[in-house]
Amino acid sequence: MHNILFDFISKYISLTEGEKSAILSLDLFRSVEKGTILLKEGQKSQDDYFVLKGCIRKYYIINGEEKTTAFFTEMEGLTPYCVKYNTPSEYFISCVEDTILTVANPDMGVEINTKFPKFEIMCRMLSEELLAKQRMDFDEFKTSSPEQRYLNLLQSRPELIQRVPQHQLASYLGIKPQSLSRLRARILEKKS
Amino acid sequence: MHNILFDFISKYISLTEGEKSAILSLDLFRSVEKGTILLKEGQKSQDDYFVLKGCIRKYYIINGEEKTTAFFTEMEGLTPYCVKYNTPSEYFISCVEDTILTVANPDMGVEINTKFPKFEIMCRMLSEELLAKQRMDFDEFKTSSPEQRYLNLLQSRPELIQRVPQHQLASYLGIKPQSLSRLRARILEKKS
C-alpha cells in the first residue's frame, strides 16, 4: 500500500528512508467502504484526499438532482475547494467503490513542507501538471458535443465506463441518463 | 506598469528591492497590438504570458472553425500546454485588444526560483489557487445550460461581454453565434 504512494512521489522527487518514515508517521492511510460519504454539502473540512485504490466521486445536488462533475481513481488527488478557502463545501464526495486513500490536512502539509523543502517543489510541479491537465480537459469538453465527449471518454478512460453507474456517467458528460442511453444506441447503429 | 506586477506578487509574498530589480532585469514587459497572434497551432514555444492590461484569447481551429476556450484579462496568466511538455501547440493565442503583458520562459523561472526560494512558494500557491478556480469553473460549466452559463458570465465577468466579439463569446459558452443571439433575445423577452 505504502509503495503505491512512494512510487507516485518518486515521479517528482526522490525520498530518503528518513523522509519516507516521516511520511508514514503521519498515519495517512484510510480504508473506506463503497457508498461512504467523505464530505457533505455545507460541511467544513480540512481533508485532502489521494486515491491509492478505488474510486471517489464529486457531485453537487442542484434542485434535488445529483450532478456528478468528477471521478478520482488510482493516483489521483483532490483538495476540496472548501479546504483551501475554509468555507462550507458546495458539493459532496462519496466512494463509488471500496477505496483506499490517504487523508491529509494542510497542517501536515505545512509541517512536511517546512521540514523537507523538496516537498514544496513537488507540490508546485504537481499543481502545475494538474492545472495543465484540467485546462486540457475543460477545452475538450467545451469544444465537443455530448456524443463526442462520450467517445473521447471511451478512448481516454475506458475502465471508468465499466466502474461507474450510467446515470453518474451521464451527468459527468453533462447530459441526462436517458440521453446517454439514446446516444449509445445511436452510436451502435452507426457502426453497423 | 511594473507596479501592476508587483502589486499582484505582493498578494502572495513580499519582495525586497533587490528582488524587485532582479525581476526587472529580466526585461519581461511587452506591448502587443490588437490582432497579433502570440502562438500558432503546431508551433513550439517556451513563452509564459501574464496579462497586465488588455485581453488575450486562446482558441482552437477544429474543422476550419474557431473554438475559443479562454480569455485572459488583467492579472491573469497562462502557461501554454506546449511549454510544459515541449510539444507543438494544439491551439492559438491572440490579442483581443492592444495588450501589455509579461513574457517569461521556464529558464527564467528556474533561475529566479533557485535564487529566491520564496518564488517557489508563490508558484505553488498560485498554481493551487488557479487549479481550484479552474475546477470550480469547469463544474459550473458542466452543471449549467448554455442560457445559465451566459447569465453566470453576466454576473461574474460582465466587462468581458463588452470587450469581446459575440461570436467568440458564443464559442466560449460552447454554442454557435446564432444560438447566442437567440438566447439573448429569449432572456430579454422573459424579463418583460
Place this chain on the structure above:
DNA sequence: CGTATTTCTTAACTTAAGTGAACGAGTTGT
C-alpha cells in the same frame, strides 16, 4: 466618403437533448 468586410441578428428547418412515463432486470431487505 463609399465600398468591402466583418459582425450580429432573424427566420425556417433539422437534429439532438430534456421531460415524463412506463417497463423489465437486477438488487436489497425482510
Place this chain on the structure above:
DNA sequence: ACAACTCGTTCACTTAAGTTAAGAAATACG
C-alpha cells in the same frame, strides 16, 4: 420468496441548439 427499490432502456412529446441562408449594422480601408 416476495415486496420495494434502483437502474438502465425505450417511447412520445417538448424544447433548445445546429444549420443554412439572408439581410441589417458596424467597422475597416482604399
